[in-house]
Amino acid sequence: MGGNSGQAGGHIYKSLADDGPFDSVEPPKRPTSRLIMHSMAMFGREFCYAVEAAYVTPVLLSVGLPNSLYSIVWFLSPILGFLLQPVVGSASDHCRSRWGRRRPYILTLGVMMLVGMALYLNGDTVVAALIANPRRKLVWAVSVTMIGVVLFDFAADFIDGPIKAYLFDVCSHQDKEKGLHYHALFTGFGGALGYLSGAIDWAHLELGRLLGTEFQVMFFFSALVLTLCFIVHLCSISEAPLTDVAKGIPPQQTPQDPPLSSDGMYEYGSIEKVKNGYVNPELAMQGAKNKNHAEQTYREMTLKSLLRALVSMPSHYRYLCISHLIGWTAFLSNMLFFTDFMGQIVYGGDPYSAHNSTEFLIYERGVEVGCWGLCINSVFSSLYSYFQKFLVSYIGLKGLYFTGYLLFGLGTGFIGLFPNVYSTLVLCSLFGVMSSTLYTVPFNLITEYHREEEKERQQAPGGHPDNSVRGKGMDCATLTCMVQLAQILVGGGLGFLVNTAGSVVIVAITASAVALIGCCFVALFVRYVN
Numbered sequence: 001m002g003g004n005s006g007q008a009g010g011h012i013y014k015s016l017a018d019d020g021p022f023d024s025v026e027p028p029k030r031p032t033s034r035l036i037m038h039s040m041a042m043f044g045r046e047f048c049y050a051v052e053a054a055y056v057t058p059v060l061l062s063v064g065l066p067n068s069l070y071s072i073v074w075f076l077s078p079i080l081g082f083l084l085q086p087v088v089g090s091a092s093d094h095c096r097s098r099w100g101r102r103r104p105y106i107l108t109l110g111v112m113m114l115v116g117m118a119l120y121l122n123g124d125t126v127v128a129a130l131i132a133n134p135r136r137k138l139v140w141a142v143s144v145t146m147i148g149v150v151l152f153d154f155a156a157d158f159i160d161g162p163i164k165a166y167l168f169d170v171c172s173h174q175d176k177e178k179g180l181h182y183h184a185l186f187t188g189f190g191g192a193l194g195y196l197s198g199a200i201d202w203a204h205l206e207l208g209r210l211l212g213t214e215f216q217v218m219f220f221f222s223a224l225v226l227t228l229c230f231i232v233h234l235c236s237i238s239e240a241p242l243t244d245v246a247k248g249i250p251p252q253q254t255p256q257d258p259p260l261s262s263d264g265m266y267e268y269g270s271i272e273k274v275k276n277g278y279v280n281p282e283l284a285m286q287g288a289k290n291k292n293h294a295e296q297t298y299r300e301m302t303l304k305s306l307l308r309a310l311v312s313m314p315s316h317y318r319y320l321c322i323s324h325l326i327g328w329t330a331f332l333s334n335m336l337f338f339t340d341f342m343g344q345i346v347y348g349g350d351p352y353s354a355h356n357s358t359e360f361l362i363y364e365r366g367v368e369v370g371c372w373g374l375c376i377n378s379v380f381s382s383l384y385s386y387f388q389k390f391l392v393s394y395i396g397l398k399g400l401y402f403t404g405y406l407l408f409g410l411g412t413g414f415i416g417l418f419p420n421v422y423s424t425l426v427l428c429s430l431f432g433v434m435s436s437t438l439y440t441v442p443f444n445l446i447t448e449y450h451r452e453e454e455k456e457r458q459q460a461p462g463g464h465p466d467n468s469v470r471g472k473g474m475d476c477a478t479l480t481c482m483v484q485l486a487q488i489l490v491g492g493g494l495g496f497l498v499n500t501a502g503s504v505v506i507v508a509i510t511a512s513a514v515a516l517i518g519c520c521f522v523a524l525f526v527r528y529v530n
Contacts, residue, residue, distance in 0.1 A: 029175060039185070044228070046378075047191070047222065048117060050192075051198055051218050052120075065146070073150065088105065103234055109162070116152025117223065119152075121222075124141045125215075161477035164480070169239065170239055177389070181389050185382045187382075188383075191374075322525070323525070324438070325485055327404075335374070349364070369425070377429070379432065380432025380433065404437025409514075409518070411427040412511045413509065443476070
């Protein structure tokens with residue numbers, strides 16, 4: 001692979017497994033333009049997420065999905081993600097592709113997102129054109145749409161872990177923090193643009209008449225944005241391949257690379273250990289001693305050892321995962337029912353009345369205003385992500401984490417107790433604070449933990465890596481799969497709470513209570529590195 005012109009020295013920085021797949025030293029400083037390019041994946045992903053949030057329910061209703069199948073649609077994807085994310089995260093830690101460890105997975109999941117969108121936005125139209133029998137047409141339309149929704153959700157949830165691990169692999173500690181802020185910034189921008197696109201009545205515009213329906217219009221824009229964003233992302237920073245130690249295959253050299261020793265003694269972590277054709281004998285000797293250890297670690301990465309590594313993960317990782325689960329449970333509890341809350345509680349509409357009744361039209365108006373509230377959330381998420389890097393020097397990661405949970409808990413509690421159109425829209429800005437916090441602070445803490453572990457390994461006698469099969473990919477995937485677990489908890493619990501209480505207002509109160517519990521947890525149990 002050739003080096004990117006924007007990278008230091010114009011070289012591609014090789015990574016090899018001779019010292020173990022998880023060892024690393026500090027990569028070079030990356031230009032801001034490269035970090036912005038890397039963040040475009042989050043923009044495209046969140047744009048498509050917003051489109052799904054706006055259109056998936058109308059699509060499912062339009063194809064005639066039975067109520068008994070709704071739970072399957074919403075539960076299957078998070079259950080699969082929760083079970084498989086750590087496995088795939090660990091597999092990416094050991095991926096031997098010449099294109100790098102993370103990018104093959106990111107490309108595959110991006111294609112799956114595109115196929116999923118194509119199925120759930122266009123499946124009904126394609127089935128109607130191919131099948132004339134009404135009964136068979138209904139069965140196929142429902143099946144194709146369900147497969148599309150599950151496939152898209154699965155891939156979109158899954159892809160966050162490899163994207164974060166890719167950032168951690170190729171960036172220095174300072175660039176990781178900056179990159180996470182750009183990720184949150186473009187996540188907010190993508191969500192805002194997606195919600196705005198979904199709010200436009202495309203059916204009465206020329207483009208809508210040209211492409212057929214508003215579903216086809218949104219697929220056209222979503223596919224275009226997703227494809228362009230992922231092309232930019234995958235070309236942002238060159239990722240070096242992991243050397244195949246077992247086969248003794250050295251990494252591919254490019255004309256820009258300095259001459260390398262035939263021993264192939266390099267260190268994983270995107271820093272060259274060779275200067276002007278000279279290999280440090282001490283590093284070469286260390287690499288030779290660790291070569292057999294790395295090969296043995298790769299061979300022993302079975303599902304059993306993977307589960308053992310997850311169960312025996314350090315307590316500070318476990319507490320961080322629990323805090324992430326609490327935060328996403330509170331956030332999703334509010335966000336998934338927010339437009340319904342606006343229509344029923346704030347505006348006083350009735351979704352179960354006749355569609356031509358005043359009560360139903362009032363409810364629809366509340367849902368529309370709720371979409372604007374979600375747009376406000378996305379915009380403030382971007383703005384807060386920008387100001388986070390200034391705030392962290394004053395209040396630290398602990399202050400940012402605590403503040404995000406506290407403001408969200410107080411804001412949702414106020415909305416639930418005193419529902420009002422204008423105050424609710426203003427307080428939507430606090431949703432953005434929580435969103436930005438969840439996308440940045442936990443992963444910043446992961447980088448701090450990794451940095452501390454790398455220092456400990458370097459100071460250990462002989463510099464040997466530990467025997468754990470845990471790597472950055474697994475840690476990011478484990479943290480990300482808490483989002484799927486939160487979806488399972490919210491999907492299974494909130495419906496029961498709403499039915500028991502007889503009002504959607506219980507959703508806001510529950511979200512507030514869970515967030516305030518999270519405040520106590522992040523203050524008392526989460527470990528912060530000085």
